[in-house]
Amino acid sequence: MLTTRENELLTRVEGDAPMGRMMRATYWIPAATSRTLIADGTPQRVRLFGDDFVAFRATDGRVGFFDERCPHRGVSLALARNENCALQCIFHGWRFHVSGETIETPTQAIAAEQFAKTIKVNHYPVREAGGLVWVWLGGGAPAPFPDFPFTHLAEHQISMGATKVPVNYLQGLEATLDSSHIAYLHRDWIGDLGAAFKTTGDVHAPEFRFVSQPYGFSAGALRQRPDGRTDVRCAEFVLPFHTSTPTSRPGMGSFQFLVPIDDVTTWWLIIFWNAHGPIDPAVLEIQGPEHADLDNFVPPLGGPETHWGQDRAAMKAGSFSGFRAGLLSEDTVVQVSMGPIADRTKEQLCSGDAAIVRLRRTLLDAAARHQAGKPVNPHAMSYRTLQAHAGVVDTVGSWTDLAGAEIAPG
Template sequence: MSLTREQNELLCRIENGAPMGQMLRNNFWFPVALSQKLVADGAPLKVRLLGEDFVAFRSTDGRLGFFDEKCPHRGASLLLARNEDNALRCIYHGWKYSVTGEVVEVPTEPVNAAAFCKKVPLNHYSVREAAGVVWVWIGKGQPKPFPEFEFNSLPDDQVYVSKQLVNCNWVQDVEGGMDSAHVGILHQAWIQQARLGATTDDMAPVYDFDETAGGYRYAAIRNAAGGKKHLRINEYVLPWYSFICPDENNEGDRLTIMSTPIDDENTFHWLVRYNPHRPLSPSLQNPAENPDDFPPGTGGAANRWGQDRGMMMRGHFSGFGHLNTEDFAACESQGAIADRSKEFLNSGDLAVVRLRRLLLDLVREHQATEGNSSGFPHDSMDYHRVRAHVDTVKDESVWKSIR
């Protein structure tokens, strides 16, 4: 499904009250920062979501606060604020905001300051921590159910999270996570290290789909030795979660990609490496020297994202020094916002086509009901059951029973 330009705008734009941005805001929790970046009484952290700026901080007693960046008084940045006594104090005029979102001091108000404090319109938001990640709800009313994926309740040695800024629209990043057809091609130089050998035996997987409450599962079916079929069973959960199967067997480490929309042209790409059975093994994704910048940025279009043509001459397929850099370069090279009206798609793109349709269905439902519904089954969604799988079987028709 190539899109019209109008459909593409509806799908991608999330700033300035755009319909997709409003739907996301009022339906989903956002992963926004690594927990380790927030230190008690430390510097507030700037967070940008949907083209708007916020501050996150950890209070004296360890709780998390999340406010609009601008002080409601005169608009000075609360990134400059003092973080003390379980509150942020704006350094411009000393107004003080508790971690729970209450205005507790206005030193410049001489008459009945306590009553005045109650009138100050401070925007503060619900915050959670899980899997070493700070999550926030910035929507209206009571938060929707938190996404209790199984990685959110694992011990520290069974989950590892890192992130990187990707300079393109968030939908491109989601599409990359659900595109199984590129694995054996773009990443072929890493096949042995990443234990993805079966993906190069058949470069043209056949997709079979199974609708789920919050998205879909699919089997990317490849021909394997001995007349068998190799199955990579991945799962997409709206709006930005891609669950990627283990490398070789179902006891192996799994990967979830999350794509946080910063603004129309920038995205945080999250890698959640986890194992529900045992401690993680070292891999290309963990541990990272700096999990807040992983893999380290290598530039952009001006230097071909650090591509080494000499490596390519010596036999390396892509010329990039890390598997994930290959993904980032391919994603960003499509443009800040890919023009999907010019695409010429094939059968290898069916998973991408399907996620686009689901996202467009959500935002249209949100528009049609004036924001009262998106059609996402919040109350019946079983997040903990979501899990990707890998297998090699004689009869691929059994894949839907593999969980």
């Protein structure tokens, strides 16, 4: 259970809220999937931390990232013409080069060229890696760019799903570390997830253990097997909103990113990769028949008046949750049903929530450090080999063999 103040600190990310400020000042932020930005194509509205931006791919392939409002009189630059390596506002024709310079102000009569040089466009450094456009919103010199295990891989080695969820980022992030919900909420899919999830389905109260890491922490969910050995599923939490969980397929890694769009909306990314070859394109489908649109993988669910589309007849017929569209719809529904920002002052937690408690402490500590002017660890190391592991160990204490593997200094 948290105080109201702690819950506000944890969840608020807009404006001067300390959590959002810590995230923006320390980390590169995933902003769009590369595949949705086409050269000279439609500029994309991007909202992050409650601020509105526009991202576009210029004629030469470069990505520009500006404040959404035209510096002249505030028209959305998502409406702009995108050509000749520049956005041209449709209201008065002012042109802004992809590099962030104002190159034409045709409605200025006198010394237009000189005048254009004085017009400032708020633009931000971007990098493209791993199928994502990342933006630096922290001002000043950007932090080291994160070297995730998939950011150097080719397109055919990565499978990426993305969707917007109308809920605060922390609800989604908590779910990524909440190993104990799998046996209930995702019961319908455990069989499809394969043998690696058998003990997860059988043992409903895992014991959690943790190792602090420079990037966040490793969280081991430990379950006793009938043969006396211990089944370990170890997740890796990487500040500020990234979790790697073990996959059911050998050689395949996965990360989930819960990017704050604003206080009550989250951009949820699920990334699978295969470092050794092409990725199986069906990888997202093992989680249900949703995912027709990989940039919007959770289909519309309806609201509380329809129980978010829950199928009670299916429940009578054997479905546990009543959401047959897929595992990711189940996650979305439970999070949305908690309200846009869950009231954590009213919770009554149990041992199965230990990873959630650890996550909140880690985030609160990072925000407090930043507020106090102390450094928060940026992505100052290579994560190239960081991957969540699952396995079976003979003694409980040796679970850490599966934690935080092989992090090389960057």
